[in-house]
Structures are given as C-alpha cells and as structure tokens.
Amino acid sequence: MSDASIRPCPPDLSVDVVTIFPSYLAPLRESLLGKAIERGQVRLAVHDLRRWATDGHRTVDDTPYGGGPGMVMLAEPWARALDDIAPPGEPDQPRLILPTPTGRPFNQAVAVELSRTPRLLFACGRYEGIDARVAEYAGQRMVVDEISLGDFVLCGGEVVVLAIMEAVARLIPGVLGNAASADQDSFGDAVYGLLEAPAYTKPANWRGLAVPEILLSGHHEMIAEWRRQQSLERTRQRRPDLLTR
Ligand code: J9N
Numbered sequence: 001m002s003d004a005s006i007r008p009c010p011p012d013l014s015v016d017v018v019t020i021f022p023s024y025l026a027p028l029r030e031s032l033l034g035k036a037i038e039r040g041q042v043r044l045a046v047h048d049l050r051r052w053a054t055d056g057h058r059t060v061d062d063t064p065y066g067g068g069p070g071m072v073m074l075a076e077p078w079a080r081a082l083d084d085i086a087p088p089g090e091p092d093q094p095r096l097i098l099p100t101p102t103g104r105p106f107n108q109a110v111a112v113e114l115s116r117t118p119r120l121l122f123a124c125g126r127y128e129g130i131d132a133r134v135a136e137y138a139g140q141r142m143v144v145d146e147i148s149l150g151d152f153v154l155c156g157g158e159v160v161v162l163a164i165m166e167a168v169a170r171l172i173p174g175v176l177g178n179a180a181s182a183d184q185d186s187f188g189d190a191v192y193g194l195l196e197a198p199a200y201t202k203p204a205n206w207r208g209l210a211v212p213e214i215l216l217s218g219h220h221e222m223i224a225e226w227r228r229q230q231s232l233e234r235t236r237q238r239r240p241d242l243l244t245r
Helices: 022-029 031-038 075-085 108-115 133-138 158-169 180-192 220-238 240-244
Strands: 013-019 042-048 095-105 119-123 144-148
Touching: 013 022, 013 075, 013 158, 022 031, 022 042, 022 158, 031 042, 031 158, 042 075, 075 119, 075 133, 095 108, 095 133, 095 158, 108 158, 119 158, 133 144, 220 240
Parallel strands: 013 042, 013 119, 095 119, 095 144
Antiparallel strands: none
8 A cells, every 4th residue: 555545534624714913813722622633633724914915014904995993904915815725716615704793693503503614714804804805705715704703892803713613612523522412402402592500519508608408409300490490580680582582
C-alpha cells in the first residue's frame, strides 16, 4: 500500500474565523473545544483580516457613503479573504456566518443546525459593519447566515463567535465527555419547553439556608412533580413568552 493512501481522518467540523483581533479568539482552544481540536475532531483556523488589506497601511475600513458616524469595513479585503479560504468554484463551500445585531436571533435550534454543518466560516465585523456587498458577493456561492446573539450592541463579532462555538461544540457527538446526542434532546426540552427547576447539593443546611425537604425525601414521583411546578412558576415569572408559544 502506498503512503498516499494513509491519511488522518477528516475533522467532523472545520471552522475558519476572520477578524482584525485574532488573539480575541484564543479561548476557542480552551476546554472541551480545545480538546476536540487536539484530537483532530475539529479543525480551527483564525485569520487576521489585515493579511488581505491592499495598501501599505493595511487599511480595512473607510467612511460610510451617505454620511454618518463611524467606519465601514471595506469589501475588497473581505472578498480576498473569502476567496483564499474558500476559492470560488471549489465544492464543499462553508456556510458564512456574519455576526450582526440585525441578524436572525441565535438560539438552541440554530446551534443544532450549525452543529450539523461540516464547514463554518465566521466573518467578524467591527465598527459600523461590513460593506453590504460582501454578503451579496459571498451569497453567489455559499449560504450566508447573518446571526444576532440578542438585542444588545457589542463592538465586534468576536464574542458572538465564542458564544456560538461553545453552544455548537457541545452538540457535536463525542466532543462532550458524555453522550452528546442523548443530552441534546433533554437540553432541547429544557430550552424550548420550560426553564429548569433550581438545583441544590450538599450540605442540606448551609449557613442557615435549607434545601427544600421534598428533594431529601426519596419520593421520586413527588420530586418530579415538585420540579415541574417550580419550572412552571419560574417560567411564568421570568419567561412568560415561552408559555404562550
Ligand atoms: N447581537 C449582536 C451582534 C453584535 C455585533 S456583531 C459586530 C458588531 C456588533 N452586537 N450585538
């Protein structure tokens, strides 16, 4: 058998991140995702957008047409980055994730969807966003997904990538210590159904605060019923929107 036929297994998930702050993404190599990268189960490449700048000053932004505050990221460095990472005409194009406060809201269903996508390419915008033609250009050959982490404003997409990748990584079978796929369903229930009941551990009395008696009783049926009650009450108080859906 020739050496050429001996090759490592391809990763389950391949992730590219383009940013002007590559060190901001260092936490991606920690913890469970870091271990998956070390095992070769996940491939991660973080790229500095300035590598694809076209001038000596490594400029990646300019003033907005139509006026207004702040700067808009130039289309050309982004297009060069996309063309290098995912050359046009090549099969198996990644899904392009664009973090933006104007995107579709991120939630557990989106995390599940992304965990089943073999190749993700995150484009971290800063300032007042990326020239809108970049999404149009990428859309000519890849699925473009503009995603919001919630109704608040961040300075850039880097923290969004950290959050999305943590949510996605724990759903990849074998990335989590225990059976990730089994966990997926119960966590799905917790997120889409009701909020979880409060949790307690030893000691039963701590600084004058007691664990609810029922949890010490050993009556599994009644405990389940109590938890259900707590879930309902919490959800009614904190997330009534979950009950009307
Ligand atoms: N949900 C969300 C995303 C953002 C971003 S992405 C790039 C700049 C700001 N803020 N809030």
